[in-house]
Amino acid sequence: MTPAPIAVALDAPDLETAAHWASLVTPHVSTVKVGLELYLRYGPEVIASVRGASGVQVFLDLKLHDIPNTVAGAAKAVARLKPAILTVHAAGGPTMIRAAVDALPGTQVAAVTVLTSLSEADLERIGVAGPPDDAVRRLAALAVGAGAQALVCSPREVATVRAEVGPDITLITPGVRPAGSESQDQARVATPERAFADGADLLVIGRPITGSADPGATAARIAAELRRALASADRGA
Numbered sequence: 383m384t385p386a387p388i389a390v391a392l393d394a395p396d397l398e399t400a401a402h403w404a405s406l407v408t409p410h411v412s413t414v415k416v417g418l419e420l421y422l423r424y425g426p427e428v429i430a431s432v433r434g435a436s437g438v439q440v441f442l443d444l445k446l447h448d449i450p451n452t453v454a455g456a457a458k459a460v461a462r463l464k465p466a467i468l469t470v471h472a473a474g475g476p477t478m479i480r481a482a483v484d485a486l487p488g489t490q491v492a493a494v495t496v497l498t499s500l501s502e503a504d505l506e507r508i509g510v511a512g513p514p515d516d517a518v519r520r521l522a523a524l525a526v527g528a529g530a531q532a533l534v535c536s537p538r539e540v541a542t543v544r545a546e547v548g549p550d551i552t553l554i555t556p557g558v559r560p561a562g563s564e565s566q567d568q569a570r571v572a573t574p575e576r577a578f579a580d581g582a583d584l585l586v587i588g589r590p591i592t593g594s595a596d597p598g599a600t601a602a603r604i605a606a607e608l609r610r611a612l613a614s615a616d617r618g619a
C-alpha cells in the first residue's frame with residue numbers, strides 16, 4: 383500500500399526513541415520530520431538514524447531565520463544530508479528565502495508562514511493585526527515569489543493559500559488533530575480529513591501519533607482513515 387502523505391514529527395528526547403518511532407511509522411507514512419530538539423542534540427547523524435534502511439523521505443525542520451548570507455551558509459551546511467524538505471521562516475523576507483532556495487537545489491524549501499501555535503490574539507500582541515488568514519496569504523505570496531516550492535500553514539488557512547498560489551506549490555500543514563484529540567499548544571487546528579479536503583499535500587502530525595500507546599498502529603489507522611476520505615472525495619468528484 384502506498385504510504386499516506388503524512389510527515390510524522392519525531393520530537394523525541396533521544397535518538398533511540400526517534401529511530402524507533404521512525405521504524406514503526408515508516409511502513410504507513412511517506413515522511414519523517416526531524417526538528418530542533420533532535421538536531422540540536424545530535425546534529426547531522428540524526429538524519430541517517432531516522433532514515434534507516436527504509437530510505438523514507440526526511441523533512442529537516444530547522445526554521446531558518448537570519449540574514450540572507452547566514453541562511454545561505456546554513457542551507458549549504460545541510461545540503462550533504464539531502465533532506466527532501468527544509469523549512470525557513472517566510473518572515474525572513476524574499477532575499478533570505480531566495481538565498482536558501484539557491485543554496486539547496488535538490489531540496490524543497492518550505493517557507494513557514496504563521497506558526498500554528500499562534501492565535502489571532504497572539505498575533506495582535508506581536509504587531510500583526512487582523513485575521514491570521516491575511517498574514518498567511520501575504521507571506522505565502524511573498525515566499526512563492528521568492529522561489530519557495532513549498533509552504534507551511536495551518537489547515538485553517540490552507541484553502542485560502544491554495545487559492546492564492548495555485549496547484550503547483552506543495553502545501554504542508556501542521557496543527558493537525560484527529561477528531562477527539564487535544565490541541566495541546568496548537569492554536570489553529572483541524573482534522574486530517576479537513577486539511578486534505580481543503581488542499582493540503584502533506585500533513586505534519588506529531589504527538590497524536592508519537593504520544594500514543596502504539597505509534598505504528600496509530601499511524602496505520604490515521605493513514606487508513608485518510609485514504610478512505612480521499613477515495614470517497616474522488617468518488618464524489
Ligand SMILES: O=C(O)c1cc(=O)[nH]c(=O)n1[C@@H]1O[C@H](COP(=O)(O)O)[C@@H](O)[C@H]1O
Binds near residue numbers: 469494
Ligand atoms: O514547520 C513545522 O513543521 C511547524 C510549523 C508550525 O507552524 N507549527 C508546527 O507545529 N510545526 C511543527 O509541527 C510539529 C507539530 O507537532 P504536534 O503538535 O505534536 O503534532 C512540531 O514538530 C512543530 O515543530
